[in-house]
Amino acid sequence: MTIALVFLGIILATLLGWLVKQTINTTPWEMEAVSDTAHHGPLGGTTDKSKLIALVTFLAVASSFFALILSAYALRMELGDWVPLTEPQLLWMNTVMLIVASIVFQWTRNASVNDQQSRLKPGLLITGVLTLGFVLGQFVAWQQLQNSGQLVSSNPSNAFFYFLTGAHAVHILGGLYVWARATLRVVLGTGSAEGIRRSIELCAIYWHFLLIVWLVLFGLLLST
């Protein structure tokens, strides 16, 4: 459980630091004039900032999820029946696709922020194709394993491989749903440029997050 604890320690420390900043040296029982700095927010509507906060909170939840699987992996690995799995070579290609997808998404995001509208469509489509390629590639890797007799129940290392890659792919599919909505709006020309820019910015963050998660998972799978 060390991995989960270290992860939690980081999150809680960040949170604590922020809370200390908010609460230290305040004397709530005293009245102060209402200042605009005390007022944080848009008073109820959904704004850019609140979407970003919600996304970051969700990333914390998702990280907690993956950190706990990794903790379980580390604990289960130490037991006697563990036979390391030889990962299919295809995973390397998938990894490259996901890295490129992330880079292209960042490029698209920058284009969107700099209002270079003509780049959005190719950027989004390339990202989508590469990411779909990654998911398909993962699926093909599963097929390869199955064909070589490495079933999910053959060994705990196999079970973890299927579980980890599956959980990661589900998160990617969720991202692709949001990507599809943004892309549709770009392709059909509906929706404001502002709204599309927001969507793309948040999506790009999510893509980078899932890339990092994948690199950590892949590194762990290779090294064990």
Added chain:
Amino acid sequence: MSYVAFADRDHEQEHHDPETFITKYIWSQDHKVIAIQYGLTAIFVGLIALGLSVMMRLQLGFPNEFNFINPENYYQFITMHGMIMVVYLLTALFLGGFGNYLIPLMCGSRDMVFPYLNMLSYWTYLVSVIILVASFFVDGGSTGAGWTLYPPQAISQGTPGIDGGIILMLVSLAVFIVAFTMGGLNYVTTVLQARCKGMTLMRLPLSVWGIFIATILGLLAFPALLVSAIMMLFDKTLMTSFFMPAVSSMGIDPGYSGGSPILFQHLFWFFGHPEVYIVALPAFGIVSDLISTHARKNIFGYRMMVWAIIMIGGLSFVVWAHHMYVSGMNPYFGFFFATTTLIIAVPTAIKVYNWVLTLWQGNIHLRVPMLFSIGFIFTFIHGGLTGLFLGNVTIDLPLSDTYFVVAHFHMVMGVSPVLVVLGAIYHWWPKISGKMYNETLGKWHFWMTFLGAYAIYLPMHYLGFAGVPRRYFAMGNTDFLPDSAQDLNAAITISAIFVAASQLLFFINMIWSLKSGPKSDPNPWDATTLEWHTPDHPPKHGNWGHELPEVHRWAYDYSVPGYEDDFIPQNVGADKAPAGRDRGGEH
């Protein structure tokens, strides 16, 4: 139906968007309606769980008298009772119910930041409840693995409900976690982003603090339950061996090998212990506000109270293995977890002292919510102290499998939060419904519940010391137990039926109040917090009419010297009221 955020709307526009019955009460995006939906659903499943506990008590109090209860049923009752009470009732009611109702109103916002997601959260929760209830009706019935669902027995021959039952249980939990995550993202973002002008974090009422920190705990801890549920589903349906060791069950080798049941326990309790505080922290927060309001006195040590909530939240992640002392752990681990467990007593004791000090020399009004709050202090101290016993490895080992543990956790996280839930419903009922309830009936309800709960759980401590084992369907050949243990069990059962039946008073009172109760004052308790100062009573969609409130002070300006009333609402400025308690301030 497209939702336009209120902030984006023209202020001149009338707010009358949810027009039909369906958009107003069924597919509603209004946080108050969603809160009521969450609350009613949670109370509905809670009543099922209450019925199950009565069935268990019938068997324990009068063994072999009721032939419709067999050992299989008994274990199914235990399991579903525990799981429903902890997850589907208390978590959903405190966060989905009170969280939804109170956060936007107390923070001075019009709604949750993501109303659509909020609606989705409720309907997903409802799906999880339906899946859970469906598991009663599948072949083999619901799972009987105990609410902790420990493998290997949860999916091995001999345990009831190892086919449809356990699968539906795990799926239902996974769906619940999705629902909670959607709600939780909303609560966190709303507290951080949608507070009204002047509402700094340190002016938030403690109710919001409790719910806020509990939500963060939930968001970080529920993934552990999700991971363990998915892995157990793999073990059950795909024959993996995450948790399942090589077992031979009834002479047949089901094909597992090498898995670790302890791994499941680690994951489960990594969720399970923070879960205790996911239930307790909102209760702490709400009870602080109730005590302060009805004692007409500011909460003692507000900043300490906030930081105690935060410290408890942080510490709750490093104590999980105290649920596993009997799993054969390394003594150094045991020592570590015993230490962290006992350290949690420090912030918790601070909270208890501060509640008592708030009462001290207060102008105490023994109205129904206050009775429940004071009752909570009693039961919580009681359950907390037995927690100090059980936190020590050497004391836990002999007591772990006895009724002492049952008494402890029912006192500390069963009775105590439920008393707060009831007190909070009585407190906010006038705001939610616009009607008053019958005070006398409410007091009867309190005394019957409170004394009845003691009659149930106090004797259980003695049963535990005498060595009566928990989880047993019948005591069997336990010669070391005196016959009086059985008499005590019978007495406990009678008390349990009494307490369950006395909840009828609550429902009668509330239904009477809805139908023909007198209209309530918009602020019947003279409270300071924002939800009592809405332009409409009860508040309408959008909460604040045309003008959002502006906050000038903390939530606890009660009995301020030199001021005519004994309370100053948070949205009253210095021009209309003095700045408060002569400690400088902005004079």
